[in-house]
Amino acid sequence: MSDSVPEATVVEETVEVEPEYDPAAPAPLNVPRTPTGNAEVDAQLERLGDADHLATDGHLEVYEDVHRGLRDALTALDARPGPPAPPSTYQSRS
Structure with a gap:
């Protein structure tokens, strides 16, 4: 007989x-x-x-960022290069 106890399988x-x-x-x-x-x-x-992966309190930051980017894109459309401005003929009087 053995004094060892068999290990239980869990x-x-x-x-x-x-x-x-x-x-x-x-x-x-x-x-x-x-x-x-x-x-x-x-x-x-x-x-x-x-914004899909954020809680609603995190949406504002995304929406503001997108709004800023879209506004910048629209502003860039107005700033397209055109003909150069004529040289200034204004002379200051001293």
Whole structure:
């Protein structure tokens, strides 16, 4: 007879737990974004997708960033180079 105790075999069960549905959790809106053909504008529209993974209190930062980028793109359209301005003929009197 042996004084040793046989080792017990431990079997661990793995149970997959479905995550609880949380309506307040971030979720993609899956809103399709149609390319405009303007790379700068399209990049800003794609940036909107970053809000899909944020809680609603994080959306504002993304929206403001996109708004700023779109405003800059529109401003750049107004600043297209045109003909050079005529030389100034104004002379100061001393």
